[in-house]
Structure formats: structure tokens, C-alpha cells
Amino acid sequence: MKNSIRFQLSIMMFLNFFIWGGWFVTLGTFLNNNLHASGAETGSVFSTQSWGAIIAPFIIGLIADRYFNAEKILGVLHIAGAILMYQMYSADGMSSFYPYVLTYMIVYMPTLALVNSVAFNQMSNPEKEFSSIRVFGTIGWIVAGLAISYLFHWDSKENTEAGFLKNTFLMASVASLALGLFSFTLPKTPPKKSTGEKVSMSEMLGLNALKLLKDKNFAIFFVSSILICIPLAFYYQNANAFLSNIGMENPTGKMTIGQISEVLFLLLLPVFFTKYGFKKTILVGMLAWAVRYALFAYGNAGSLSFMLLAGIALHGICYDFFFVSGQIYTNSKAGEKYKSAAQGLITLATYGVGMLIGFWVAGTITDHYKTADNVFDYKMIWLIPSGIALLVFLIYAGAFKDEKKVPAIQ
Numbered sequence: 001m002k003n004s005i006r007f008q009l010s011i012m013m014f015l016n017f018f019i020w021g022g023w024f025v026t027l028g029t030f031l032n033n034n035l036h037a038s039g040a041e042t043g044s045v046f047s048t049q050s051w052g053a054i055i056a057p058f059i060i061g062l063i064a065d066r067y068f069n070a071e072k073i074l075g076v077l078h079i080a081g082a083i084l085m086y087q088m089y090s091a092d093g094m095s096s097f098y099p100y101v102l103t104y105m106i107v108y109m110p111t112l113a114l115v116n117s118v119a120f121n122q123m124s125n126p127e128k129e130f131s132s133i134r135v136f137g138t139i140g141w142i143v144a145g146l147a148i149s150y151l152f153h154w155d156s157k158e159n160t161e162a163g164f165l166k167n168t169f170l171m172a173s174v175a176s177l178a179l180g181l182f183s184f185t186l187p188k189t190p191p192k193k194s195t196g197e198k199v200s201m202s203e204m205l206g207l208n209a210l211k212l213l214k215d216k217n218f219a220i221f222f223v224s225s226i227l228i229c230i231p232l233a234f235y236y237q238n239a240n241a242f243l244s245n246i247g248m249e250n251p252t253g254k255m256t257i258g259q260i261s262e263v264l265f266l267l268l269l270p271v272f273f274t275k276y277g278f279k280k281t282i283l284v285g286m287l288a289w290a291v292r293y294a295l296f297a298y299g300n301a302g303s304l305s306f307m308l309l310a311g312i313a314l315h316g317i318c319y320d321f322f323f324v325s326g327q328i329y330t331n332s333k334a335g336e337k338y339k340s341a342a343q344g345l346i347t348l349a350t351y352g353v354g355m356l357i358g359f360w361v362a363g364t365i366t367d368h369y370k371t372a373d374n375v376f377d378y379k380m381i382w383l384i385p386s387g388i389a390l391l392v393f394l395i396y397a398g399a400f401k402d403e404k405k406v407p408a409i410q
Helices: 003-021 027-033 039-064 070-090 095-120 126-151 157-161 163-184 208-213 216-245 251-298 305-313 313-367 378-399
Strands: 370-372
Touching: 003 095, 003 163, 003 208, 003 216, 027 039, 027 157, 027 163, 027 216, 039 216, 039 305, 039 313, 070 163, 126 163, 126 216, 126 251, 157 163, 208 216, 208 313, 216 251, 216 313, 216 378, 251 305, 251 313, 251 370, 251 378, 305 313, 313 370, 313 378
Parallel strands: none
Antiparallel strands: none
16 A cells, blocks of 8 residues: 555544544533533434434445445535534534434444445555554544643633533534545545445345344344443443533543553454453453443542543453454354445444433433432442443353354354
């Protein structure tokens, strides 16, 4: 790969995730302080990510894979996203904000697949080349969080109360416009399917891989993947607002510790996976969710702040050891015929169904333990998802039979 193309792809990844990290992390705090949203309303806003993940395969399957170059669709989606982000910046209530965030997530979620398509199309050896490009996406997310806390100070107590977090949408809008225009300069990535070739609904949604559920181990993993997304939703929805409300300084910047650990544990994952196998790796990831929420429940912004920082730092184990390991396991189980369909199915199950349920549960629990205006019983709000994660851990540990060598399902 030419250095000029590598540079282009790295910028693409950086901006694509800078945009997401630039507003999504602080979304819960913004909704609570700027729009005075209830827990249920906050859950419905976060659920737009799930609806975007469910609808994304239709956009990719019906349009990107059949009619237009991926880089051109990427450009159009991000320019549209810039306009929608500006409307979110300008919104002054939930009724005006929600339609724009829902439309935005439907527009944004397909870009996660499109940037991968553009990158893979330029690689002769993706196994070696992709990670060095994809890491710039994580760096973009980290830079966005650091900018919010340490450059602009939008998440400081006084600026949060003054409503400055709305500026995150303006920042994301500018970055989205920049990536939209930049996308038209990216290497050409033509459609994969001819316009006359039929694409079934089951193919677009990965439903062709449902036959994998005949395997008991894969079925247990599949159900566990949906269930573990319930506690995961609590982190996305409540973590930034929690850290901000209890008085932790620069909460968004400190949350980037999670992305830094994600990079480190991603490097350690192959070693752990090879030495201990799939079942133990997944179990460590599940247990990490239970531990991190227990740390959140009993930590504070004062003398026990180290517990909160440790909980944030566990993100690498929580995400990599479960979700990345799960993608590897799914790939090995599916075999050549169903690889793409299986990955689509597991994405639909987790980011679609699992997170949709999770955000609803998180919103309901948060409302139940709201004791006064902007005052919450965070101990219970975090102990409940900790208990859910522990329950999933115990079910999986007892039901899943370890496989020293993962056989593909024929």
C-alpha cells in the first residue's frame, strides 16, 4: 500500500470516530442538563444507535453494495450528518432534538461498515495492515474526549451547568462536513454486486447464518451476547453523567483511559486467546463488566476516585475480551460460506437487539432511582447491571462447553 493511501485511510478512520466520540460520550450529561430529559427519554435517545444499527444493513445492502462507490456514499452520508448535527446543536427541547438524532444515527451507523470497505479494498493483506489503520479511529475518539475536557473545558461543572456541552454537536458537525468533503478524494471503491443481482432480505441482515444456532455452544454464545449488552448500555448512557454529577473533574477526558486500555488489551488478546482459549477469554470479559460496575457503585470523586478510574480502565478487557473475541469465535464457527452473514447477525443481535433492550432497561432503572432533581442513587444504578453481568457470567460458565479447537459449522 502506498504511503499516500495509508495516510488517507488513517485520516478517514480518525475523523469517522472523532465525530462519534465527540458527542456520544457526553450525550447523557447533555440530555440531563440541557434538555432536562428523564431516564426513559434518555434511553430512547440512546436507542437511536440501535435503530441505526438495525437499519444500516439495508442501506449497505440495497445501495452501497449495488449502485454507488462506497467512498461517494460515505461522503454524502457525512455531509448530511453535518447538517443534522447542526440541527441537534440548535435544538432547545426533546421534541425537536429526537427526530434529528434518530435520523443522524440512521445516517451515521452505515459509515462504520463503509470505512471498513474502503480500507479493505486497498489492502493486499488485511490481517497485517488493517489494525494499523483502524487504530487511528480509536485515537480519534480519544482526541475528541481530551479536547472536550482539556482544550474547551465544556464538561467542567460550571460550563456544564451553563449548557456548553451543546458545542460538542457543533464540533462534530464541522468534523462531519470535513470528512464528507474529504471522502470524495478517497481511493475508488466500486460496488461489489452487479445491479441485476438480487439481494435477499435474509442476506442483508445476516439471517442466512441462523443455521449456526443449531450448534448448542454458538446458541449459548449468541444469547449471552444479547444479554451482556444490557449492562453495556448502562455505561454508554450513564457513565459520563455519573462522573459529572458526583464532581469528578474533566470526566470526558478521563473516560478516554478506557479507549487507551482498549488499544493495549487488543494487543494482548491474541496471547490470552491462544493460552487460555475462547471460553475463559469470554468469561474474563463478562466478569470485568460486573467488577467495573461494582467499582462505580462504591467509588467516589474524592478518596476513592481510584476505584472509578480502575472501572474506566477495565473497558479494554470488557470490550476486547468479549466483543472482539466473539467476532473471532463467530468467524471461526461460520466457515467460509457464512462469514459475512454471521458477522452481520452478531452485530444485529448486539448493537441492534441487545443494546435496544439495554437502553430501555437503563432508562427505567435510572428513573426509578432518581431521588431529586439531578440527584440519583448511583449505588443501586450500578449494582443492578453488575448483578446482571454476574448472572450472565454464571449462566455462560455453566452452559458453554469449552472447545480446544473451534470447529466450523457445516
